[in-house]
Amino acid sequence: MPNRLELSGITKQFPGVLANDNVSFSVKPGEIHALLGENGAGKSTLVKMIYGIMQPDAGEIRWNGQPVVVQNPKAARRLGIGMVFQHFSLFEAMTVLENIALGMDAKIPARELEAKIRQVMQTYGLALDPHRTVATLSVGERQRIEIVRALLLNPKLLIMDEPTSVLTPQEVEQLFTVLRQLASEGCSILYISHKLYEIKALCDTATILRGGKLVDTCDPKQETSRSMAEKMIGTNLKDIVKPEGRSFGPAKLVVSKLTTKKAGHFDVPVNGVSFTVRSGEILGIAGVAGNGQNALLDALSGELRGDDANAITIDGKGVGLLDTNGRREQGLCAVPEERNGHAAVGDFTLADNSVLTARERMGMVGSGLIKTSVAKLYTDKIIADFSVKALGPQSLAGSLSGGNLQKYIMGREILQKPGVLVVSQPTWGVDAGAAAAIHQALVDLALAGSAIVVISQDLDELRALADTLAVINMGQLSEARPVQDFSVEEIGLLMGGIHGTEAA
Amino acid sequence: MQIRLEKRLEPSKAMLYLTPIGAVLVTAIVGMIVFSLIGYDGIGAVREIFLTPILNPLKWQDLAVKSAPLIIIAVGLSIGYRANVWNIGAEGQYVVGALFGTAVALVTRDMSGPWILPLMIVSGMIGGMLWASVPALLKTRLQVNEILTSLMLTYVAIQILNYVVIGPWKDPMGFGFPQTRMFTDSQLLPRFIPGTTVHWGVPIAAIVALLVWFLMSRSVFGFQIKVVGAAPSAARYGGFSVNKTIWLALLCSGGLAGLAGVLEATGPFGRLIQSFPTNYGFTAIIVAFLGRLHPIGIVFAGLAMAICVVGGEVAQTTIKLPVAAVGIFQAMMLFFLLASDVLVRYRLRVVSRGDVEVAR
Numbered sequence: 001m002p003n004r005l006e007l008s009g010i011t012k013q014f015p016g017v018l019a020n021d022n023v024s025f026s027v028k029p030g031e032i033h034a035l036l037g038e039n040g041a042g043k044s045t046l047v048k049m050i051y052g053i054m055q056p057d058a059g060e061i062r063w064n065g066q067p068v069v070v071q072n073p074k075a076a077r078r079l080g081i082g083m084v085f086q087h088f089s090l091f092e093a094m095t096v097l098e099n100i101a102l103g104m105d106a107k108i109p110a111r112e113l114e115a116k117i118r119q120v121m122q123t124y125g126l127a128l129d130p131h132r133t134v135a136t137l138s139v140g141e142r143q144r145i146e147i148v149r150a151l152l153l154n155p156k157l158l159i160m161d162e163p164t165s166v167l168t169p170q171e172v173e174q175l176f177t178v179l180r181q182l183a184s185e186g187c188s189i190l191y192i193s194h195k196l197y198e199i200k201a202l203c204d205t206a207t208i209l210r211g212g213k214l215v216d217t218c219d220p221k222q223e224t225s226r227s228m229a230e231k232m233i234g235t236n237l238k239d240i241v242k243p244e245g246r247s248f249g250p251a252k253l254v255v256s257k258l259t260t261k262k263a264g265h266f267d268v269p270v271n272g273v274s275f276t277v278r279s280g281e282i283l284g285i286a287g288v289a290g291n292g293q294n295a296l297l298d299a300l301s302g303e304l305r306g307d308d309a310n311a312i313t314i315d316g317k318g319v320g321l322l323d324t325n326g327r328r329e330q331g332l333c334a335v336p337e338e339r340n341g342h343a344a345v346g347d348f349t350l351a352d353n354s355v356l357t358a359r360e361r362m363g364m365v366g367s368g369l370i371k372t373s374v375a376k377l378y379t380d381k382i383i384a385d386f387s388v389k390a391l392g393p394q395s396l397a398g399s400l401s402g403g404n405l406q407k408y409i410m411g412r413e414i415l416q417k418p419g420v421l422v423v424s425q426p427t428w429g430v431d432a433g434a435a436a437a438i439h440q441a442l443v444d445l446a447l448a449g450s451a452i453v454v455i456s457q458d459l460d461e462l463r464a465l466a467d468t469l470a471v472i473n474m475g476q477l478s479e480a481r482p483v484q485d486f487s488v489e490e491i492g493l494l495m496g497g498i499h500g501t502e503a504a
Numbered sequence: 505m506q507i508r509l510e511k512r513l514e515p516s517k518a519m520l521y522l523t524p525i526g527a528v529l530v531t532a533i534v535g536m537i538v539f540s541l542i543g544y545d546g547i548g549a550v551r552e553i554f555l556t557p558i559l560n561p562l563k564w565q566d567l568a569v570k571s572a573p574l575i576i577i578a579v580g581l582s583i584g585y586r587a588n589v590w591n592i593g594a595e596g597q598y599v600v601g602a603l604f605g606t607a608v609a610l611v612t613r614d615m616s617g618p619w620i621l622p623l624m625i626v627s628g629m630i631g632g633m634l635w636a637s638v639p640a641l642l643k644t645r646l647q648v649n650e651i652l653t654s655l656m657l658t659y660v661a662i663q664i665l666n667y668v669v670i671g672p673w674k675d676p677m678g679f680g681f682p683q684t685r686m687f688t689d690s691q692l693l694p695r696f697i698p699g700t701t702v703h704w705g706v707p708i709a710a711i712v713a714l715l716v717w718f719l720m721s722r723s724v725f726g727f728q729i730k731v732v733g734a735a736p737s738a739a740r741y742g743g744f745s746v747n748k749t750i751w752l753a754l755l756c757s758g759g760l761a762g763l764a765g766v767l768e769a770t771g772p773f774g775r776l777i778q779s780f781p782t783n784y785g786f787t788a789i790i791v792a793f794l795g796r797l798h799p800i801g802i803v804f805a806g807l808a809m810a811i812c813v814v815g816g817e818v819a820q821t822t823i824k825l826p827v828a829a830v831g832i833f834q835a836m837m838l839f840f841l842l843a844s845d846v847l848v849r850y851r852l853r854v855v856s857r858g859d860v861e862v863a864r
Contacts, residue, residue: 303740325743334741342737347515348730355727356742369722 002065004029004188005050005157010059012045019045020056021212027157027205032179032189034199034220037209038232038431040389040401043192046209047159050190051083052076064156074105082150083159088142090134097130100149120151124178139289140171147178158182159190164198168288169459169492176202194431195460196225210234233433240436240464242443248467249279252451253332253420254313260295260304268292270299273477275470277420277451282442283480284466285455288495292475293424293455294337300422300453301334302327314420328361331419335409335426337455339402343409346398350390351375353397354382354412361416378415386411386437403430410438414445421445424455439465459491471495509850519848524794524801527841528554528808534840535833539825548823553815553833563814565700569772571810572709573598573764575803577788579716580760582797584753586720587733591754593639593654594761595785596661597632601762602769603665604631606684606776609691610673620690625766632762633755635661640754644747650754662781669778683777693771705767710803712760717799729753761785787813790838809834 006026012019020042027033037043048054050061052070060067063079070076073083090099097114104113117130126144134142143163150158160179164172179189179202191203199206199220206220208231215231254276260269270292277283287293298304300312302324309318314330322330336342344353354375359365364374379393386407390400397405410426426442427435442465446452455472456462462469463483470480471494478494532550540546557563577594584591591597605628612620638657642648669682678685693703720726732739732749739746764784769776791809795802816830 301741302743323743323745324741328743336737336741338737341735342741345731345735345738347734352727356731356738359724365724368724370724370727372722 001029003027003062004031004064005190006062006065007046007050008060008062010046010049010056010061012042012049012054013057014045018212020049022059023209023212023214024059025207025214025217027188027190029156029188030183030186031205032183032191032203034203034206035190035192035209036194036196036199036206036228036232038403038433040211040403041209041232041431042212043209044161047083047161047190047192050076050157051081051159077105077153077155080154080156081159082153082155082157084143084146084150084161084163086161086163088146090142090145092135093133095131095133096128096137096145099134099145100130100152103149104152116152117148120148124151124181125174126178140167140174143167143175151182155187157188157190159192161192162194163191164193164195168495169488172198194435196220196228196432197460199228200225208232229432232431235433240439240443243447246280246447248281249449251276252279252315253277253453254316255300256311257308258296258299258306258311260299260306263295263304268295268475270295270472270477271475273472273475275477275480277453279449279451280446281468282446282452282454282466284462284469284483285453285472285477286459286462286469286491286495287455287457287472289457291472291495293472295475296472296477297334297336297422297424297455300332301336302332303336324357325360328357328416328418333357333413333416333418333421335413335421335423337424337428339405339409340398344397344405346396348397349394350383350388350397350400350408351379351393353408354379354393358412358416382408382411382415385415386441403434406430407434407438410441414441417445417448418450420451420453422453422455425457426454427456427458427461435461459488506854508853509846510853512849512851515848516851520796523844523847524796524805524841526844527794527837530840530844531833531836534836538832539829544825545823549819549825549829552819552822552825553812553830555815556818557811557814563818565697565702566814567807567810568702568706570813571803571806572703572705573768573784574788574791574809575709575806576705576712576764576767577757577761577785578791578795578802578806579713579799580757581788581792582795582799582802583716583720583729584757585733585792585797587729587749587753588736589643589733589750589753589757590651591636591639591654591757592651592789593636593656593658593785594757594788595781595783596654596658597635597758597761598765598768598785599658599661599665599781600635601628601632601765602776602780603661603668603765604628604634604762605766605769606673609687609770610684612691613685613688616688616690618690621693621770624691624770625763628766628769629759629762632758632760632765634758635762636754636758637751640751643754644750650750654754658785665776665780666778669776673776675775681777684775686775687770691770692774693767701772703767703771705764705771708763708767709806712763713799713803720799725752761788787834790834793838794841809837812837 003026008024010020010023023046035043049056052072052075061070100117101110101113114130121128126148128141128144163175183189193199203220205217206228207217208215210232256274258273259271262269268290273296275283299306302322305323306320309320311320314332317330319327319330340346355364355370358378362378364371376393382388383390388408389404413421426438442452454465466483468480469483469486471478471491473495532554536546536550539549557567577598581591581594605624608624608627635657639650639653642653643650669684673684675683675685693705696702696704696706728744728749731742732744732746736746773780787809791802791805795805812830812833819825820827
């Protein structure tokens with residue numbers, strides 16, 4: 001039997017970067033094939049060429065043994081290639097059925113389509129009501145829509161781009177069951193992820209890219225997570241250096257009965273959240289996306305101001321009424337989840353983005369004017385200390401890859417030496433090497449005496465990083481306990497909404 | 505074969521500067537064709553509108569005088585537009601500026617002294633700000649779109665002007681003409697270059713452009729305006745109030761429109777008349793965009809637009825082009841500029857047609 005997909009000598013050049021350099025590998029029918037690599041390694045570019053969004057400059061794509069040119073995604077779908085993107089393209093106010101109908105190439109009557117959807121869902125055990133409005137669905141359920149949409153076309157190759165980054169452990173297990181069933185029916189799966197243990201659990205083969213070149217094609221079951229990570233980044237992986245059993249200082253950040261108002265139709269406010277973070281402590285807040293994390297971060301950073309000064313105190317001082325600037329002055333820095341347009345302005349240079357949040361603490365303004373040279377020096381320091389891949393302080397933030405921009409943003413806040421740092425999804429979509437660097441920087445900041453809050457959906461990250469852990473669900477926060485007292489199952493249950501300490 | 509738009513990695517700097525020039529050229533070419541087709545001397549029209557004002561030194565002072573208010577208003581508007589605050593009502597703020605200045609003139613008509621003219625100018629700026637503060641209040645308090653309110657207030661301002669020049673402020677010695685008294689010597693804007701029509705408004709326009717350029721590029725105020733325009737969430741995160749920025753933007757653009765109004769009233773007009781509004785406030789919107797919302801670019805765009813205005817007047821007498829022709833040329837300029845803006849962020853690529861082709 002010929003290979004389902006075979007790439008030979010695929011090369012793609014962008015201005016200034018060789019995104020793919022002579023990449024060749026093949027995917028057999030029914031194989032689950034992992035595509036591994038750091039950000040900027042060329043995974044997305046490669047997948048975009050397979051799915052017809054871009055054309056390779058050189059090289060050949062063979063489909064079932066036949067050389068093909070995939071002109072556009074529609075052509076890819078016609079060949080039998082389906083793709084589930086990392087970011088869903090769904091209309092929140094429409095139903096599941098309407099969303100799927102909108103994405104179909106062929107016009108199919110609604111009733112016929114619904115029957116087909118129900119059939120696909122039954123075959124693969126995907127529970128979903130076609131008449132529910134998307135806004136009422138969890139992230140895992142939304143992903144199922146995208147999967148059903150792809151499966152309706154009977155794909156022979158399904159591309160999954162970082163599918164588990166927003167799922168609970170239980171949802172990940174359900175997804176794997178579906179993927180394994182698909183593979184057993186002969187559908188090949190190209191699985192892009194950073195999470196190495198998932199790849200070990202799911203995939204038959206792994207192709208590792210680094211700097212646009214193919215480094216290795218290996219059997220993940222024969223490798224350790226560490227050995228694959230090291231192939232990905234090209235050097236030895238550093239562990240988080242975190243002294244065991246250290247003691248914490250006095251309470252720095254105290255939050256008591258913090259409540260926000262519902263801002264919009266799809267907003268989840270926080271309700272009566274209380275916790276304490278001591279000097280030197282890292283508090284992890286786990287939870288599935290859309291359970292009030294955004295409101296919590298905005299309320300802590302000062303973007304949302306409450307009416308009780310003492311709902312949030314730093315070193316005993318009430319800051320609940322201050323805006324972001326006032327709170328920064330008191331030593332509280334924050335990093336929101338969304339990088340582009342919130343934590344940074346894509347159309348601005350990195351130096352200007354430093355002015356955005358560091359101007360007061362780092363002395364970049366005097367008598368109403370911006371000291372550009374100070375901003376540039378500070379930006380240079382961020383680029384050097386956090387090994388940000390950028391041409392310099394004058395690069396546009398929007399021209400950096402996601403991981404590099406995140407390293408820059410984390411560096412910008414950490415180098416201000418805040419007494420309290422609140423971060424949301426510090427390593428979302430960031431590769432292993434950069435994630436390790438960010439984790440270490442957070443630990444070092446804690447060791448220097450800062451209190452840190454990490455809001456994340458990545459349980460591995462929280463278990464490695466946090467000293468204490470709490471779970472947020474529907475705007476309410478569970479009691480914080482030492483992280484080693486939690487089992488993965490218990491966190492999963494708390495994330496799913498079963499509250500109370502008796503679950504332990 | 506088909507043409508496809510491909511996103512550029514970074515916005516093209518070259519296109520940023522080339523498209524305004526291209527827009528002017530395409531306007532001239534299309535204008536030539538259109539006016540030839542409807543029976544005018546198309547080549548002559550383009551020559552008179554775009555070339556005569558530059559080639560004839562007698563027209564240069566006209567260019568300076570016409571471009572000054574355009575530049576002052578457009579520089580003010582550009583501050584707002586950078587912050588995504590769309591003040592369309594500069595014409596109204598311009599008229600109210602002149603009204604406030606004139607009010608001071610009428611009160612001080614029996615007095616003299618060097619303080620009168622500065623007082624009129626400051627009153628004019630306050631008038632413009634006051635008129636712009638209405639949309640600001642409605643926008644920040646009730647989320648009413650400032651495009652609608654600022655535009656509608658323009659017509660209110662013009663009606664007030666009509667009322668005062670026909671009614672309470674009419675010159676008693678003016679044989680019933682709808683106009684106020686002539687301003688006194690202490691109230692008139694002196695000439696900057698004696699023996700010409702070039703008044704002090706011209707150097708003031710240059711100073712305003714330089715000052716705003718400095719503020720926008722170097723100050724925290726300029727940074728605030730730009731960050732609110734580019735990403736409101738990031739602005740809030742950076743500690744800038746979006747509502748405060750809306751106020752600042754509207755007050756700046758209103759104040760500068762008011763300044764332009766009072767300078768026109770005390771300069772070329774010397775009194776307030778019913779035909780005082782000459783669409784400078786609307787034309788300045790085109791100037792702001794043609795100048796890429798950059799104060800120095802706006803100086804050049806203001807000159808280009810003045811050429812078009814002065815040339816239009818020439819063409820009316822020499823080749824009997826209708827008054828509306830100038831409006832058509834200005835509108836085309838804005839249209840072509842906005843249309844070609846896509847090239848700043850995208851590049852054109854010609855791709856061959858066909859879907860899936862099996863190679864060889």
